[in-house]
Amino acid sequence: MSFAVTNLSAGYGDTRILWDVSLEVGDGEIVALIGSNGAGKSTLLGAISGLVDLWSGSVRFGERELAGLPPDQIVSAGVVQVPQGRRLFGSLTVRENLLMGAYLRTDSEVEADLEHVLGLLPRLRERYGYLAGRLSGGEQQMVAIARGLMARPKILLIDEMSLGLAPLLVDQLLEIMQQIHATGVAICMVEQDVQTALEFAQRAYVLETGRITLSGPAHALLDDPSVKKAYLGV
Amino acid sequence: MQLFLQNLVNGILSGGILALVALGFSLVYGIMNIINLAHGAYIMLGAYLAWQLFTSFHVDPMLSVPLAFVVLFAFGYVVQRTVINRVVRAPVLATFLLTFAxxxxxxxxxxxxxxxxxRGVQTSYAGANFTLAGVTVPWAKLLTLVVALVITGLLYLWLHRSKTGRAIRATSMDVGAAQMVGVRVAHVYGITYGLGAGLAGAAGALLTLSYPLTPTMGDPFLIKGFVVCVLGGLGSVEGALVGGLVYGIISSFATQFDVTILGQHLSGTGLQDVVALIVLLLVLIVRPRGLVGRATA
Structure with a gap:
C-alpha cells in the first residue's frame, strides 16, 4: 500500500509551518526526510499522525484518506510514529511501555508479538521489568522502536532516531530497522544526520522552511552539490 | 496506655474514610492536573443518594456504596466529556473556576x-460497638474503614493491572505519546474524572453512617481531602492512604490537647484541624513532596 501526502499545509495558531508539502512512501520503501532544525519535519509527522491540525491537503494510505481522522484511527490504519526524544512513559516498565504500543489491538497475538520484538531487541529482555525512565538513551530508543512495532505498523515514521546516540549504537539501530523493513514494513525516517539517512534510505526528500525543495533517489541526493554544501559540510 | 490505644484506634478509624475522600481528589489532580473543587459536591450527592434509598426503600447505606459509585462514575464521566474537557488543557485557574461553579x-x-x-441515617447498628483490650470500637466506623481500605486496594490493583488503568497512568506521564499509541485522551479523562466522582460518591454513602447530611456537608471533606493529598503526596494511591491515616491519627490525638490562646479556650475537637494543619505545614517545609510522594522529574 502506498502512502501519499499531497499539498499538505499546517501550522500552530496563525503561524504557518508547512507549505504545500507532498511526499510519497511506496509499499515497503525506505524514505528519508531530511532538513535542518526548524524546517518543519516533526510538525509534518505530527500532522500525519493527527496530532497537529491540518490546514489543507490530503494524507492517503492506500485507498483511505487519513486527513482529519483522530490519532487513534490513524494508528489503527497502520501509520505509527516513533516520536522524537523517545517520549516513553517513564514510570511504566519496559513491558508496560510495549503493551501501551499494542493499546488498540484486540487480537490474541500481543504476547507472541512481545516475544518477537524481544527477539529483535534482546537488550530489552534484560531490561523488561525496569522503569523506562531509568534506561540509557540507546535503550530508551530501542523501547520507543519496540513500542511502535507493537502496534503492528504498515508504515513506521521514525523521528530523529539517531539524535544523541553514539555512532556505534546508531549502526546497531539501523541494522534493526533493516530487519524491520525486511518484514514488509515501509519506513519514513526523519533525520538531521543527513549522511546516515541518505546512506540508509532508497529515496529522500529535503524539507526547508516548510517546503519540499528537493527529492530523488537517496544516492543522487548524496552527490547533489546543494545537499553537500548545506548538510554535509563539503 | 489505654488512652493512647483508644486515640490511635479512633484515628485509624476516621483516617480510612479520609483516605477514600482524598483518593478520588488525588487521582483527578495527578492525572489531569485539575484541582477538582466539585469533589465535595460529589461526596454530598453520594450521601444523599444513600439517604434517599435508606429513607424510601430501607436500603442499608453499605449496599448503596457500590450504587453511589456507579451512579457518580457515570455522572462524572458525562461532566468531564461535555464540560471539563473543553478547558482541560487551559491554565489550572480555568478548571479551578469551572469546578467551583x-x-x-x-x-x-x-x-x-x-x-x-x-438529615441523618439511623441504622440498627448505629450505636453498636465492641470492646477489645479496653479499646472501644464502633461497628459502623470499623465497617467504614474496611470498605474504604478495600476500595483503595481495588483501585490500586485496577490502575496497575488493567489495560485502561495502564492507559490512565501513561496519559498522565505524556499526553502526546499516549495519543501516538492510539489512546483516546478525552475518553481516558472521562474515566478518570468519573472514577474521582465515583470514589467521592462511595465515600459520601459511607459517611452517612456517622455524619449528618446537609447540602454543604462536602465542603469540610473537600478541604480535608486536599490536605490529606498534600500531606501524603499528591497524585498517588499510596499518598492518599498514608495521608488519610496520618491525618486521622494526628487529629485524634489532638483532641487530648487543651490550650488557652489570647484568652480563647480551645480544647478537644476544636483543636483537631488546627494541629493537623500545623503538621501539614511542617511536612511541607521538611518534605514538600509529601510523606510518600515521589519527586517530580
Missing amino acids: LSLVFVTIALFIWTGDT
Whole structure:
C-alpha cells in the first residue's frame, strides 16, 4: 500500500509551518526526510499522525484518506510514529511501555508479538521489568522502536532516531530497522544526520522552511552539490 | 496506655474514610492536573443518594456504596466529556473556576431537592460497638474503614493491572505519546474524572453512617481531602492512604490537647484541624513532596 501526502499545509495558531508539502512512501520503501532544525519535519509527522491540525491537503494510505481522522484511527490504519526524544512513559516498565504500543489491538497475538520484538531487541529482555525512565538513551530508543512495532505498523515514521546516540549504537539501530523493513514494513525516517539517512534510505526528500525543495533517489541526493554544501559540510 | 490505644484506634478509624475522600481528589489532580473543587459536591450527592434509598426503600447505606459509585462514575464521566474537557488543557485557574461553579450548581440543586434541613441515617447498628483490650470500637466506623481500605486496594490493583488503568497512568506521564499509541485522551479523562466522582460518591454513602447530611456537608471533606493529598503526596494511591491515616491519627490525638490562646479556650475537637494543619505545614517545609510522594522529574 502506498502512502501519499499531497499539498499538505499546517501550522500552530496563525503561524504557518508547512507549505504545500507532498511526499510519497511506496509499499515497503525506505524514505528519508531530511532538513535542518526548524524546517518543519516533526510538525509534518505530527500532522500525519493527527496530532497537529491540518490546514489543507490530503494524507492517503492506500485507498483511505487519513486527513482529519483522530490519532487513534490513524494508528489503527497502520501509520505509527516513533516520536522524537523517545517520549516513553517513564514510570511504566519496559513491558508496560510495549503493551501501551499494542493499546488498540484486540487480537490474541500481543504476547507472541512481545516475544518477537524481544527477539529483535534482546537488550530489552534484560531490561523488561525496569522503569523506562531509568534506561540509557540507546535503550530508551530501542523501547520507543519496540513500542511502535507493537502496534503492528504498515508504515513506521521514525523521528530523529539517531539524535544523541553514539555512532556505534546508531549502526546497531539501523541494522534493526533493516530487519524491520525486511518484514514488509515501509519506513519514513526523519533525520538531521543527513549522511546516515541518505546512506540508509532508497529515496529522500529535503524539507526547508516548510517546503519540499528537493527529492530523488537517496544516492543522487548524496552527490547533489546543494545537499553537500548545506548538510554535509563539503 | 489505654488512652493512647483508644486515640490511635479512633484515628485509624476516621483516617480510612479520609483516605477514600482524598483518593478520588488525588487521582483527578495527578492525572489531569485539575484541582477538582466539585469533589465535595460529589461526596454530598453520594450521601444523599444513600439517604434517599435508606429513607424510601430501607436500603442499608453499605449496599448503596457500590450504587453511589456507579451512579457518580457515570455522572462524572458525562461532566468531564461535555464540560471539563473543553478547558482541560487551559491554565489550572480555568478548571479551578469551572469546578467551583459546578460545585455551586450541584449544591443548589441538592438544596431544591432535599432542602437545607439536616438529615441523618439511623441504622440498627448505629450505636453498636465492641470492646477489645479496653479499646472501644464502633461497628459502623470499623465497617467504614474496611470498605474504604478495600476500595483503595481495588483501585490500586485496577490502575496497575488493567489495560485502561495502564492507559490512565501513561496519559498522565505524556499526553502526546499516549495519543501516538492510539489512546483516546478525552475518553481516558472521562474515566478518570468519573472514577474521582465515583470514589467521592462511595465515600459520601459511607459517611452517612456517622455524619449528618446537609447540602454543604462536602465542603469540610473537600478541604480535608486536599490536605490529606498534600500531606501524603499528591497524585498517588499510596499518598492518599498514608495521608488519610496520618491525618486521622494526628487529629485524634489532638483532641487530648487543651490550650488557652489570647484568652480563647480551645480544647478537644476544636483543636483537631488546627494541629493537623500545623503538621501539614511542617511536612511541607521538611518534605514538600509529601510523606510518600515521589519527586517530580
